[in-house]
Amino acid sequence: MSLPSAYEAKKYEDAIYKKWEESGIFKADADSNKPAFTIAMPPPNATGVLHLGHAVMLALQDILTRHRRMKGFEALWIPGTDHAAIATENVVIKKLKDEEGIKEPREMGRDKLVDCIKEYVAGSQDTIRNQIRRMGASCDWSREKYTMDESLNRMVNEIFVNMYKDGLIYRGHRIVNWDPNLKTNVSDDEVERVEEKAPFYTFQYGPFQIGTARPETKFGDKIVVMHPDDERYKDYKHGDTFEAEWINGTITATVIKDKAVDPEFGTGCMTITPWHDATDFDIMQRHEEIEAEQIIDFDGKLLKIAGEFAGMDIKEAREKLVQKLDEKGLLVSVDENYVHNIAINSRGKGMIEPQIKEQWFIDVNKKVVEWKGVKMSLKEVMQDVINKKDIKIIPERFEKTYFHWIDNLRDWCISRQIWWGHRIPVWYKEDKDSMDMHVGIEAPEGKGWEQDPDTLDTWFSSALWTWSTLIDPELTKDPSLSMEDLLEKSPDFIKFHPTHVMETGYDIIFFWVARMILMTTYATKEIPFDTVYLHGLIRTREGKKMSKSDPETCIDPLDMINEYGADALRMSMVIGNTPGNDMRLYEEKIKGYRNFTNKLWNASRFVLGIFEEKGLKEEPIIDYDNLSPADEWILGKLNAKIEEVDKQLTEFNISDAGQNMYSFLWDDFCDWYLELSKGEAQNPAVLYYVLKNILILLHPFIPFVTEEIWANMPGQTEMLIHQPYPEVDGKKHSQEATENTIAIIKSIRSMRAENNIEPAKKAPVIIYAKDVDAIKKNEAEIMKMARVDKLTVEKSGDKIKNAAADVVNGIEIFIPLDDLVDLEAEKARLEKEIGNLEGYIKGLSGKLGNDNFVKNAPKEVVDGEKAKLSEGEEKLAKFKEQLSSF
RNA sequence: GGGCGGUUAGCUCAGUUGGUUAGAGCGUCUGGUUUACACCCAGAAGGCCAUAGGUUCGAAUCCUAUACCGCCCACCA
Numbered sequence: 001m002s003l004p005s006a007y008e009a010k011k012y013e014d015a016i017y018k019k020w021e022e023s024g025i026f027k028a029d030a031d032s033n034k035p036a037f038t039i040a041m042p043p044p045n046a047t048g049v050l051h052l053g054h055a056v057m058l059a060l061q062d063i064l065t066r067h068r069r070m071k072g073f074e075a076l077w078i079p080g081t082d083h084a085a086i087a088t089e090n091v092v093i094k095k096l097k098d099e100e101g102i103k104e105p106r107e108m109g110r111d112k113l114v115d116c117i118k119e120y121v122a123g124s125q126d127t128i129r130n131q132i133r134r135m136g137a138s139c140d141w142s143r144e145k146y147t148m149d150e151s152l153n154r155m156v157n158e159i160f161v162n163m164y165k166d167g168l169i170y171r172g173h174r175i176v177n178w179d180p181n182l183k184t185n186v187s188d189d190e191v192e193r194v195e196e197k198a199p200f201y202t203f204q205y206g207p208f209q210i211g212t213a214r215p216e217t218k219f220g221d222k223i224v225v226m227h228p229d230d231e232r233y234k235d236y237k238h239g240d241t242f243e244a245e246w247i248n249g250t251i252t253a254t255v256i257k258d259k260a261v262d263p264e265f266g267t268g269c270m271t272i273t274p275w276h277d278a279t280d281f282d283i284m285q286r287h288e289e290i291e292a293e294q295i296i297d298f299d300g301k302l303l304k305i306a307g308e309f310a311g312m313d314i315k316e317a318r319e320k321l322v323q324k325l326d327e328k329g330l331l332v333s334v335d336e337n338y339v340h341n342i343a344i345n346s347r348g349k350g351m352i353e354p355q356i357k358e359q360w361f362i363d364v365n366k367k368v369v370e371w372k373g374v375k376m377s378l379k380e381v382m383q384d385v386i387n388k389k390d391i392k393i394i395p396e397r398f399e400k401t402y403f404h405w406i407d408n409l410r411d412w413c414i415s416r417q418i419w420w421g422h423r424i425p426v427w428y429k430e431d432k433d434s435m436d437m438h439v440g441i442e443a444p445e446g447k448g449w450e451q452d453p454d455t456l457d458t459w460f461s462s463a464l465w466t467w468s469t470l471i472d473p474e475l476t477k478d479p480s481l482s483m484e485d486l487l488e489k490s491p492d493f494i495k496f497h498p499t500h501v502m503e504t505g506y507d508i509i510f511f512w513v514a515r516m517i518l519m520t521t522y523a524t525k526e527i528p529f530d531t532v533y534l535h536g537l538i539r540t541r542e543g544k545k546m547s548k549s550d551p552e553t554c555i556d557p558l559d560m561i562n563e564y565g566a567d568a569l570r571m572s573m574v575i576g577n578t579p580g581n582d583m584r585l586y587e588e589k590i591k592g593y594r595n596f597t598n599k600l601w602n603a604s605r606f607v608l609g610i611f612e613e614k615g616l617k618e619e620p621i622i623d624y625d626n627l628s629p630a631d632e633w634i635l636g637k638l639n640a641k642i643e644e645v646d647k648q649l650t651e652f653n654i655s656d657a658g659q660n661m662y663s664f665l666w667d668d669f670c671d672w673y674l675e676l677s678k679g680e681a682q683n684p685a686v687l688y689y690v691l692k693n694i695l696i697l698l699h700p701f702i703p704f705v706t707e708e709i710w711a712n713m714p715g716q717t718e719m720l721i722h723q724p725y726p727e728v729d730g731k732k733h734s735q736e737a738t739e740n741t742i743a744i745i746k747s748i749r750s751m752r753a754e755n756n757i758e759p760a761k762k763a764p765v766i767i768y769a770k771d772v773d774a775i776k777k778n779e780a781e782i783m784k785m786a787r788v789d790k791l792t793v794e795k796s797g798d799k800i801k802n803a804a805a806d807v808v809n810g811i812e813i814f815i816p817l818d819d820l821v822d823l824e825a826e827k828a829r830l831e832k833e834i835g836n837l838e839g840y841i842k843g844l845s846g847k848l849g850n851d852n853f854v855k856n857a858p859k860e861v862v863d864g865e866k867a868k869l870s871e872g873e874e875k876l877a878k879f880k881e882q883l884s885s886f
Numbered sequence: 887g888g889g890c891g892g893u894u895a896g897c898u899c900a901g902u903u904g905g906u907u908a909g910a911g912c913g914u915c916u917g918g919u920u921u922a923c924a925c926c927c928a929g930a931a932g933g934c935c936a937u938a939g940g941u942u943c944g945a946a947u948c949c950u951a952u953a954c955c956g957c958c959c960a961c962c963a
Contacts, residue, residue: 279961595925606922753929
C-alpha cells in the first residue's frame, strides 16, 4: 500500500458514491425502531442544472443527514425534482420555435405540447440527478419524487376538492397580474418591481387636469377621482357629471370622491381605469356607479374602444395618442424626469399588464380550518404555529418577516393559463361560463363535460412536498380511499412526518415555506417540519448576485468539483456561512479547502505508514496506563471535540462545527501531536484511535476523502458511512504538561525570531519552573521542536542578564544572548498585567456577589464564573511573585 | 412610506445571556527540504471593532441617535 502524496478527488469520488448507494445505507426503513430524522429536499427544477444555490443546500442537508444517521437516527432525506410550470413550458416553447422552426407551438394543441414537455423533462431529468450525486448527497433515491408524479397529482386533486368543499377555494373575477408575453397570470409574490424613467403627462380633462404615465389606458375613462377634502375641488360634488372633449370625441364624465387619492401628488385628481390597475379596481369596488371596461386585450393590443388606435401595440399607441391629444390642445405638460416602479414578471421578465379575469383563489381569511380543536382561518393557523413555537425559524429574525407577510397577505390566486402543470379538477357542462360546474377528480357521468383549461400554480403542488412524497404511490391508485385513508395507511408518512428540518434559501420563505405550512396543516393536521433553517444567497467576491450570463463572476459548481473535489466545495460553502446571511464565494476559498482535504490525506498517509511499519493488522487497544503527556493531551482534546461538534451540529451551528474540526485536525493533530510523536514517543494505538475518530467526525463535511482513507485503515471492514458517532472515552486526561510544553516551544521559537537567531541554528535554553520533573519529561520534544542544543531545567535561579526572557504559565524561559534584555519593559508589562487582573477579579467577584445572578443564571454558568475567578486569583498571585523577584 | 440586516486586519468572514492581550482563512513580509504534506513548516507585521452619546468596575457585545451599504414589503395615478 502506498498512497500518492496528493489527494486527487476526481479519481475516487464517483466510485465511492456508487459503493454507498449500492450498500443501501441511503435507504431509510419505515419499520425501524430508531427515531426518525427527515429532511425533504427542496426539489430543483427537473430540467435545470446544478448551481451554487443547490450546492449549498445539498452540502448543508447532507451534513445534517450524515450526522444524524451516525447518531443513530433513522435518517431519511427524500430527493426529488420540480416541474417548474411556467419556466419549463417556456423553455420548451422556445426550443420548439428555435430548433424545430415551429412558429406558434401552442397551435399543436394541448395534448401534443404537453407530450413534448414531458419528453423534454424525461430526457433532461437525469442531468440534475447525477449532479446531485456528484455533491455526495446521501439521499434516498428509492423514494425519489417528482412534483408531477401520478401519486402527487392525486394529492393535489384531493386537496383542491376538499378545500372547495370547505369553501376555501372559490372562483371569481379579480384583477390579476397578467403577463401578455407568457399569456398567463402570476401571483402577487412573483411580481417584481423595477424603477423606470417614463414621461409623466398632464392632460386637460373637462375642467380638470389629470396626470398619468400611461395615457394608452385612458380611452374609456369616464370617471375623475379626487380626495373628498381637497379644497381645490370643493365646488364639485360626488356624482356630478360634466362634458369633456377627449381622445375620440366628447364624453360625459362623472366626479367621484375617494380617499385613495393623494392630494399632494400631481394635480390631486386622476381618471381611473379599473380593468387595468389594481388601485383603480379597489376604488371601483367602493363605488357602485363605476363600471370597468377592458381597453387592452390579453395579447397587449388595444381593443375596439380605442377607435383608430385599435389593434395597435400599447407602446406604439402611446406616442401617437399623446401627439393627437397635443394637437387637440389637451396636453398641458410633460415631465420627462418622472421615475416610477413598473411591474414585471419575475419568471420571464416580461411586463405585467393588470387585467380583470376569472380565476381560482384560496381564501385565507375564512374561519373554517380546524386546528388544535379551534376553527381558524388559514392565516391564523400560519400565525399560530410560529407563535406557539411549534415551528422554529433559524435565524429567528425571519419570524418578523414572516408575520409581516401574513399581515399583508391577500387571497392566493392559484390558477394559471398555461398547459404544463396540475390541471384544475373542475368540469363544465358546455363551456367555462356555464352554470353547470362539477368539482371532482373525475368528470361526472354523461357527455359534454369539459375540464377547466387552467393549471395550478407550481407552488400549490410544491406546498404539499413534505408529505405528498411520503404517501405510498400504490395506495393512490385506489380511488375509493379518502385523503385520511391515504395518510393513515402510508407507513412512510406515519414514521417520517412531520419532517425535522426544512433547509432552504430565505428568498423563498413566502413562496414556499409559508405555503407548506398553510397546505400541510390543512391537509394533514400536522406541521410540515419543526425547524426551518434558512441559508443565505451565494454572491460573488464583490457581493453581486451570480448570473449565468456573466461567466467571469459566475462559478459553476461542477467545474469546482472537477478541479478541487466535492469535499472542498462542500467545506467552502459551509464554513463562514451563517443562517440568513449572504455569503461570498470565490475560487481561492475553495482551493483553500482543497488544501485541507489534502492535509488530511497526508496526515493519514503518515499515520498509515507507521501502522504498516509496525505490522498493524487490526485496531489496537490503548494501554491507558502508559500514555505520554502528548497522548493524554490529544485524547483530552478529542473528547472535547466529540462533544462540542455534536452539540454544534445538533444546534445547527454548522459553520462552527466545521471550523472546529478544521482547527482540530490541522493545528492540534498535525502541527502538534504528529510532530511530537515523531521519534521514540510514537503510540500507534493512540494514533489509530484519534485518526479513526477524526475521520468519523469529519465525514459529514468531507465524506469522500474520509471514506477513501478509511478503506486503508487496518482492520476496518465496514464503510465509514456506517460508523456510529464516537463517544468520549470517559477518562480524565491531564493536558497541562503538553500545554506547557507547547507554550514553551512557541515561546522559544518566537524569542528566536525576535532576536534573529537563525532557525537552523541551535541555541542553549535555561528554564526555571516549580515542577522540574514535568518539564524534564518532555525535554526531548522541546529540544527537537525548538531546536535547542542545551536545555537546563531548574527549580529557580538567578536572573540571566544577557538573555531573551519570557514567562509562560509561570515558567521562566531564558535564551542567553550577547545583547541586553530590557528588564524595565518586562517589569512594566507585569505591572500592567496585574492591574488588568485586579479589575477582572473585582468585576467577577461583583457578579458573583450579586444574588440575582447566582439565583437566576444556570448552574454551569455560575460555576464557570467561579472557576474563572479562582484561576484569575491564582494568576494574580503568580504575577505578583514574579514582580517581587525583580 | 414601512420593516429587516450589515459596517470588526489589505480581502472574505467568525466573535455564543458583557469579562484578562478581539480571532480564523486568504493575501503581504522574513526565514526554512527537519521520518507525511511546498496543496507544506516556523515566525512577523497589520484593528480607535462605522461615528457620537449613554448604562457598567468593565462594552465589538446592551440602550439612544447619526451616516453609509444591502435586502424585503407597500395600490402613489
